[in-house]
Amino acid sequence: MLTIALAKGRTAEDTLPLLEQSGWPLAENFFTSRALVFPAHSPILGELQYLLAKPMDVPTYVQYGVADLGIVGKDILLEQQSDVYELINLGTARCTLCLAGKPETKMNQIRRVATKYPRLAEAYFRSEGLSVELVELGGSIELAAVIGLADAIFDLVQTGATLAANGLQVLHECHKISARLIANRSSFRLKQDKLEPLLVALQKATTDGEGWI
Numbered sequence: 001m002l003t004i005a006l007a008k009g010r011t012a013e014d015t016l017p018l019l020e021q022s023g024w025p026l027a028e029n030f031f032t033s034r035a036l037v038f039p040a041h042s043p044i045l046g047e048l049q050y051l052l053a054k055p056m057d058v059p060t061y062v063q064y065g066v067a068d069l070g071i072v073g074k075d076i077l078l079e080q081q082s083d084v085y086e087l088i089n090l091g092t093a094r095c096t097l098c099l100a101g102k103p104e105t106k107m108n109q110i111r112r113v114a115t116k117y118p119r120l121a122e123a124y125f126r127s128e129g130l131s132v133e134l135v136e137l138g139g140s141i142e143l144a145a146v147i148g149l150a151d152a153i154f155d156l157v158q159t160g161a162t163l164a165a166n167g168l169q170v171l172h173e174c175h176k177i178s179a180r181l182i183a184n185r186s187s188f189r190l191k192q193d194k195l196e197p198l199l200v201a202l203q204k205a206t207t208d209g210e211g212w213i
């Protein structure tokens, strides 16, 4: 039995059409059911199951081996640095991890930054030779810059609509993000024969991942 952990929300929604196009056996009711485990069947691969997990938790399920494969954003992989193989850049769920703030904000005036990505933010500011205080928030990160909790935010930008609606703009683009296929290290070795058809089909269907981290 193969188990695949999917990051629920945008990553799963944007990636399922690619999986379908690759001929992966899928469950029918991914977005209508409140279930978290979805059995699927393939004549070639036999029984499979999908787990719908919070994005931040997907690498943990894969690292501990309760899932053989996982689909999750590169932002999560960079932040968590889990011990998993990163196999394929799927090129879906694209966005950019950015430093953003009010248009008048100058880099050397940034003292406090709000983020959901403390490790990545810390690494970014260290590489810039800047010392800033990081405030970790769970969501609606833009609010921190609007209301003055922080001088800037370090967060994902896709369309830019949330920044624009809050009078903010991108100050620096730090990482290009897209969904990745990851694998548990032992599963990858022990179940290689079973995984191969899935991986080959997915690799074929994936277009233009190049340039994305």
Ligand SMILES: Nc1ncnc2c1ncn2[C@@H]1O[C@H](COP(=O)(O)OP(=O)(O)OP(=O)(O)O)[C@@H](O)[C@H]1O
Residues within 6 Å of the ligand: 008, 009, 010, 011, 054, 055, 056, 072, 073, 074, 075, 076, 093, 094, 095, 138, 139, 156, 157, 158, 159, 177, 178, 179
């Ligand atoms: N505009 C975007 N904003 C946030 N994440 C995006 C965006 N576009 C693509 N993504 C990808 O989707 C993932 C987050 O998905 P989503 O926002 O649906 O989850 P969430 O439940 O809000 O996440 P969390 O529980 O971590 O806050 C990110 O890890 C990222 O890789």
Ligand SMILES: O=P(O)(O)OC[C@H]1O[C@H](OP(=O)(O)OP(=O)(O)O)[C@H](O)[C@@H]1O
Residues within 6 Å of the ligand: 138, 139, 140, 141, 142, 155, 156, 157, 158, 159, 160, 161, 162, 163
């Ligand atoms: O550039 P855009 O297309 O506007 O997308 C970016 C916004 O989307 C995400 O938030 P999300 O909707 O996940 O809400 P959250 O911050 O409360 O998690 C992200 O944190 C930005 O706020």
